[in-house]
Structures are given as structure tokens and as C-alpha cells.
Amino acid sequence: EAEVAQSPRYKITEKSQAVAFWCDPISGHATLYWYRQILGQGPELLVQFQDESVVDDSQLPKDRFSAERLKGVDSTLKIQPAELGDSAMYLCASSLDGGNTEAFFGQGTRLTVV
Amino acid sequence: GENVEQHPSTLSVQEGDSAVIKCTYSDSASNYFPWYKQELGKRPQLIIDIRSNVGEKKDQRIAVTLNKTAKHFSLHITETQPEDSAVYFCAASANQAGTALIFGKGTTLSVSS
Numbered sequence: 282e283a284e285v286a287q288s289p290r291y292k293i294t295e296k297s298q299a300v301a302f303w304c305d306p307i308s309g310h311a312t313l314y315w316y317r318q319i320l321g322q323g324p325e326l327l328v329q330f331q332d333e334s335v336v337d338d339s340q341l342p343k344d345r346f347s348a349e350r351l352k353g354v355d356s357t358l359k360i361q362p363a364e365l366g367d368s369a370m371y372l373c374a375s376s377l378d379g380g381n382t383e384a385f386f387g388q389g390t391r392l393t394v395v
Numbered sequence: 396g397e398n399v400e401q402h403p404s405t406l407s408v409q410e411g412d413s414a415v416i417k418c419t420y421s422d423s424a425s426n427y428f429p430w431y432k433q434e435l436g437k438r439p440q441l442i443i444d445i446r447s448n449v450g451e452k453k454d455q456r457i458a459v460t461l462n463k464t465a466k467h468f469s470l471h472i473t474e475t476q477p478e479d480s481a482v483y484f485c486a487a488s489a490n491q492a493g494t495a496l497i498f499g500k501g502t503t504l505s506v507s508s
Binding site: 314316321322323324325326329336337339372374376379381382383384385386387388389 | 396401438444489498
């Protein structure tokens with residue numbers, strides 16, 4: 282069964298350092314999401330891609346976060362510089378075509394900023 | 396943008412009882428309402444979804460109801476079992492370009508035997 286792949290699974294970084302996460306969606310899925318999930322809360326949307334285009338990044342802290350999906354397939358989310366409050370689970374999800382279809386989640390990257 | 400409220404935040408039931416989780420949404424254009432289950436340390440997984448052209452959908456012990464006029468939808472789990480213990484998230488989205496899946500804050504369900 283096809284799955285959304287994410288790496289790394291765990292990342293510990295010092296504050297002010299740069300960190301990057303990678304996501305490979307299910308083949309053929311046009312829509313890719315990055316969510317942040319703080320322990321005990323629901324996933325919060327950071328950015329949504331349709332193919333290679335950003336369609337919603339209104340909640341992305343653009344002073345330190347960036348995301349790209351250059352060829353419309355895999356995606357990278359970067360934080361620079363990392364802050365203590367960025368510690369969270371970063372989940373990538375993909376869907377066939379937009380918010381009206383089932384989103385499949387990856388295992389996530391657990392980020393700890395020390 | 397869309398805002399999804401979910402209640403209660405925690406729910407404890409005895410095995411065999413029913414559990415009900417309720418969500419409200421703000422965007423009247425929303426027409427897709429999935430429910431996800433997240434077990435400890437695992438990824439969220441879809442358990443059931445409903446679209447605005449139906450008012451109720453059932454899959455074995457799980458059912459979802461939708462009231463578009465009131466903008467709320469609910470998850471019903473009957474004959475709960477210990478393995479139903481998890482965090483449940485509701486979500487909503489519209490079938491429009493650029494609309495994302497927006498999640499509620501989650502309900503932690505504990506089923507005790």
C-alpha cells in the first residue's frame with residue numbers, strides 16, 4: 282500500500298540553527314500539505330501545494346519558515362532559525378486533488394529545539 | 396477562512412457504551428467532513444467521512460451525521476471497545492481551489508473495560 286514518506290523521523294536541533302524536513306507524497310497526488318501538531322492539539326495547516334504551486338501559506342511564519350515543491354512531487358519544509366517554540370510534530374499529508382478528497386498522512390517528523 | 400470547533404476535549408466511557416463527539420464549522424461553503432483517528436505515536440488515519448449531499452453515513456459501529464443548516468456534524472461510536480481509545484479529529488473543507496482541510500483540536504476518548 283502506498284504511503285506518504287517523511288524524513289527524518291526525529292530531529293533535535295539547537296535554537297538559532299537551521300533544520301529541514303522532507304516529504305514524498307503518494308504517487309499521483311496533486312495536493313500536498315504541511316501541518317504542525319503540538320502535543321494534545323489538532324494539526325494546524327502551515328502550507329498547501331497544488332502541484333508545484335503554493336495555494337495557501339497564510340499560516341506559515343514566513344520570517345523563518347519556507348516550503349517548496351519544485352517539481353510538483355516531493356517537498357521540503359525549512360526553518361531558519363529554529364526557536365524553542367517550534368518544537369512539535371511536523372506532519373506531511375497528500376491527497377489526490379484538493380481538500381475535498383481523503384488526505385493521507387506521513388509518520389511525521391518530531392522536532393525538538395533545545 | 397474555515398474554523399472548526401470540537402467538543403468535548405476528553406471523553407471517558409465504559410466498554411459497551413456509546414460515545415458522541417461534536418464539531419461545528421464556520422464556512423458555509425464547506426462540503427467535505429472527514430473524521431480521523433490518531434493512536435498514540437501514530438499518524439492520523441481516516442475512519443469515516445461525509446459529504447454535504449447526505450445527512451448521515453454509517454460504517455459498522457461508527458456513524459457520522461451532518462446538519463448543514465446548523466453547521467455542525469457529529470461522530471457516533473456504538474458498543475465502544477478498549478481499542479477505540481485514541482484521539483479523534485474532525486475536519487472540514489470546501490470543494491474550491493485553494494481550500495485546505497482544517498482540523499478541530501481533537502477529542503481524547505478513553506474506553507475502560
